[in-house]
Amino acid sequence: MSTEQPGLFDEPEATPAERAAPSKVINPPQAFLPGVNYEQSYPQISSLQELRSLALKCRNCRLRDGCQQVVFGEGNPCARLLFIGEGPGKDEDEAGLPFVGRAGQLLDKILIAAELKRSEVYIANVVKCRPPGNRLPNPDEVKQCRNYLEAQIRLINPQIIVCLGSLASQVVIDPAVRITKIRGTWLTRQGRSIIATFHPAALLRNEAYKRPTWEDFKAIRDAYRALPAR
Numbered sequence: 001m002s003t004e005q006p007g008l009f010d011e012p013e014a015t016p017a018e019r020a021a022p023s024k025v026i027n028p029p030q031a032f033l034p035g036v037n038y039e040q041s042y043p044q045i046s047s048l049q050e051l052r053s054l055a056l057k058c059r060n061c062r063l064r065d066g067c068q069q070v071v072f073g074e075g076n077p078c079a080r081l082l083f084i085g086e087g088p089g090k091d092e093d094e095a096g097l098p099f100v101g102r103a104g105q106l107l108d109k110i111l112i113a114a115e116l117k118r119s120e121v122y123i124a125n126v127v128k129c130r131p132p133g134n135r136l137p138n139p140d141e142v143k144q145c146r147n148y149l150e151a152q153i154r155l156i157n158p159q160i161i162v163c164l165g166s167l168a169s170q171v172v173i174d175p176a177v178r179i180t181k182i183r184g185t186w187l188t189r190q191g192r193s194i195i196a197t198f199h200p201a202a203l204l205r206n207e208a209y210k211r212p213t214w215e216d217f218k219a220i221r222d223a224y225r226a227l228p229a230r
Ligand code: SF4
Pocket: 055, 058, 059, 060, 061, 062, 063, 064, 070, 127, 128, 129, 141, 144, 145
């Protein structure tokens, strides 16, 4: 009889029942955004860089005809905190970067006040091309472009998503939500925490939105600090 003892971390041998069990079925990834057809959200793309390259060549909607360039998004590709705005404005269209105009400068100030570094988060928009005259993107333009947003969420894999303004809230949370009602409320979907707050551009138009937005950012900061290390 062998006197050999199994090592401390040896794998126990599989039982006959375990050997007969079928291998684990891995469910295909599901769409995160309501109403998105995941199959059209570039599931074959496995890096943010690859997705950016595809988006920069995109002509899937008319917005590309009237803008200078596609504004894909900016930040830490592994960010645990993702901000989603509406779409690029004139300054963003010129710079090729999101949130660099007056609203972006205000967002920077809010991030600094909340002790969040822009370089550690990721900032994207619902549509990647500037709507002419800064109009709201049309539903068909949003429908085309949200596949990129869906893929960005999959590839960045943030634990907290912050919707800035009505459009982002309606695309990410529910088409029927109103920003004045939903802001400041935490939701969970597919293991991610989601919160909506006012868009910085709205704060430039209405001072009264500053206080509730700051309350939301304090909650975002606290939730971010409380995240377990990855
Ligand atoms: S807005 Fe989006 S879908 Fe439309 S052309 Fe630009 S990147 Fe493509």
